[in-house]
Amino acid sequence: MADYRVVPFSADALLDLFAELAYSRREDVDGKLHSTYFPEYFKKLAAKTIVVEEDYVDRDYLEDFAGYYVRCFKSPKSHCARLHFFQSDFDEGAFTTFLEGNSPADFRKDNLSDDVYLGFIVVKPLAQTFIGRTCLRTYPDGATGRHFPSLHQYDANLFGVHLTVNSLAFQEQDTEVARCATAAMWSVLQGTAAAFNHSVPTPVEITKNALAVHANRSRTLPAKDGLTVEQLADAIRRMNLEPYCVSAADREILQTEAYAYLRAGIPALLGIALVDTLDEQGQPLAPAALFGLHAVALTGYHLSNDPPVAYGQSNLLLRASRIDKFYAHDDQIGAFARMTLSPVGQTMQWNDPRYGMTNSTFLECSWYGRSRQIGSVKAVPETLLVPLYPKMRIPFQDALGATNAFDSAVMALASLGHISLAESLEWDIYLTTAAQLKRDFAANGALQGGYRAELLTASMPRFIWRAVGLRGGMPAVELLFDATDIVQGRFFLRAIEYDPTLLPILRHPDAVTFATSLVSRTILEWFAVH
Amino acid sequence: MRTKSKESAVGDSKSMPVRFSADQVQQVQDAIRRAERDMTDWREKSRVDPEKIKQPLTR
Numbered sequence: 200m201a202d203y204r205v206v207p208f209s210a211d212a213l214l215d216l217f218a219e220l221a222y223s224r225r226e227d228v229d230g231k232l233h234s235t236y237f238p239e240y241f242k243k244l245a246a247k248t249i250v251v252e253e254d255y256v257d258r259d260y261l262e263d264f265a266g267y268y269v270r271c272f273k274s275p276k277s278h279c280a281r282l283h284f285f286q287s288d289f290d291e292g293a294f295t296t297f298l299e300g301n302s303p304a305d306f307r308k309d310n311l312s313d314d315v316y317l318g319f320i321v322v323k324p325l326a327q328t329f330i331g332r333t334c335l336r337t338y339p340d341g342a343t344g345r346h347f348p349s350l351h352q353y354d355a356n357l358f359g360v361h362l363t364v365n366s367l368a369f370q371e372q373d374t375e376v377a378r379c380a381t382a383a384m385w386s387v388l389q390g391t392a393a394a395f396n397h398s399v400p401t402p403v404e405i406t407k408n409a410l411a412v413h414a415n416r417s418r419t420l421p422a423k424d425g426l427t428v429e430q431l432a433d434a435i436r437r438m439n440l441e442p443y444c445v446s447a448a449d450r451e452i453l454q455t456e457a458y459a460y461l462r463a464g465i466p467a468l469l470g471i472a473l474v475d476t477l478d479e480q481g482q483p484l485a486p487a488a489l490f491g492l493h494a495v496a497l498t499g500y501h502l503s504n505d506p507p508v509a510y511g512q513s514n515l516l517l518r519a520s521r522i523d524k525f526y527a528h529d530d531q532i533g534a535f536a537r538m539t540l541s542p543v544g545q546t547m548q549w550n551d552p553r554y555g556m557t558n559s560t561f562l563e564c565s566w567y568g569r570s571r572q573i574g575s576v577k578a579v580p581e582t583l584l585v586p587l588y589p590k591m592r593i594p595f596q597d598a599l600g601a602t603n604a605f606d607s608a609v610m611a612l613a614s615l616g617h618i619s620l621a622e623s624l625e626w627d628i629y630l631t632t633a634a635q636l637k638r639d640f641a642a643n644g645a646l647q648g649g650y651r652a653e654l655l656t657a658s659m660p661r662f663i664w665r666a667v668g669l670r671g672g673m674p675a676v677e678l679l680f681d682a683t684d685i686v687q688g689r690f691f692l693r694a695i696e697y698d699p700t701l702l703p704i705l706r707h708p709d710a711v712t713f714a715t716s717l718v719s720r721t722i723l724e725w726f727a728v729h
Numbered sequence: 730m731r732t733k734s735k736e737s738a739v740g741d742s743k744s745m746p747v748r749f750s751a752d753q754v755q756q757v758q759d760a761i762r763r764a765e766r767d768m769t770d771w772r773e774k775s776r777v778d779p780e781k782i783k784q785p786l787t788r
Contacts, residue, residue, distance in 0.1 A: 424785055425785035493786055511764075511770065581778075608757050709748060
């Protein structure tokens with residue numbers, strides 16, 4: 200009979216279990232940032248009970264074991280343990296009675312249902328790096344401003360009890376077959392697997408795929424040399440996906456590009472420079488210094504209630520500019536770890552050994568450096584890498600450019616008195632699918648009658664860039680772009696007008712003369728004939 | 730069933746000007762060109778540093 204235990208949740212109980220099940224020592228466990236992060240996370244989720252599944256076969260670890268650890272003279276165990284977390288309060292006796300079929304009828308509903316299930320952590324039998332596949336419920340989202348669009352359902356079978364949790368899987372690097380970049384990419388591919396319907400490679404497969412083209416100077420495994428963004432792009436190509444890569448150093452670009460894909464459920468890998476700001480005595484380092492290069496998987500974001508920040512000379516208002524926090528799977532911290540963006544206009548000066556003194560936008564995070572004070576290391580965003588389905592040919596920037604041109608024309612016409620618009624539109628631009636778009640239309644009470652029917656029955660491409668112009672938080676007009684079009688094509692699909700009195704001027708026979716480029720002409724021509 | 734929808738989507742056009750003046754066309758075009766310059770700037774700032782993507786992420 201498989202062994203199990205039921206343990207009341209406490210920070211100590213959790214860390215003791217980590218030490219015991221990973222064949223580690225408690226002092227080694229205590230030295231990890233996970234040991235601060237996870238107890239705190241579960242406290243906030245009001246965890247009461249841990250069920251320990253002492254013998255658990257984890258596919259990802261088993262592949263790593265077969266591909267690497269099995270040939271060790273003293274190999275670790277091939278099986279793991281799994282910890283299940285519940286908000287309900289029950290003991291081992293009650294759980295045993297349930298397994299024996301002698302519980303009251305409502306025991307399962309009260310104690311072992313999805314309503315009280317917080318998810319699981321697989322504990323690998325590796326003393327230093329034991330956090331395996333971890334699927335946890337997030338903090339409440341929606342009205343709180345937190346958004347986790349990349350979540351999907353994970354199933355867990357606990358001795359015949361089917362449990363589900365909406366999450367995105369996390370695990371820490373084991374430093375042997377996987378480094379931080381592997382762990383981050385593994386989490387990103389969990390999201391794209393749901394979005395694009397592909398299988399998820401194991402960490403060892405990601406590392407080997409990444410090094411298949413641009414190998415490191417040293418050996419592939421152990422993966423001591425880490426992976427570069429270039430190698431991660433190779434790993435994406437080996438999955439028959441396309442890597443989309445942009446510099447994330449600029450605040451607006453990080454917010455807007457990450458949001459555009461995250462909103463569609465596609466997580467992004469963020470390459471960051473960790474910068475230490477305090478010395479061993481806790482005094483400010485002058486200047487702050489590079490602590491290392493790292494990768495995290497962006498899994499969610501928080502939208503503040505502050506007004507959007509106008510971009511550039513065109514003063515484009517983007518909803519994504521309200522993002523003040525990202526949530527990331529940081530394999531050295533934990534799942535859905537908060538990363539707070541530095542305030543608008545605030546940068547950090549630091550000494551980058553690669554480029555000299557630098558002023559950078561930064562993210563507050565839970566890393567520590569020389570001082571061992573949590574938060575003393577800041578994350579400077581460098582590169583954003585997104586795996587995309589190959590036929591998504593039109594990048595975000597093209598949809599943004601077209602929207603900006605349209606918005607500029609509208610606002611200029613408003614200033615000339617031809618459009619009644621008291622304040623600028625706020626644009627919510629993101630990737631979506633035809634199926635999701637039509638679900639949204641069907642649920643939108645503002646669309647009625649023949650117009651609604653026309654939208655629901657229109658033939659549309661699988662992937663669509665959606666730019667919704669908001670007035671007072673409500674949609675006024677939206678532009679749809681075919682994300683699968685060829686780059687030289689006229690990728691504008693159509694507009695949707697929620698307020699038919701807003702833009703009749705665009706149907707003026709001469710409105711097309713405003714166009715300065717193919718993309719602005721395409722949009723204005725559409726209005727001329729519809 | 731496909732339904733004609735122009736009436737519901739398009740508002741009253743009685744207040745439309747007969748013609749846009751050259752100055753009005755210029756103002757709108759200038760606004761669009763500002764947006765296009767912003768996007769040129771965006772593309773430049775978002776270009777990946779070829780050296781950075783070759784540096785190993787080791788933390």
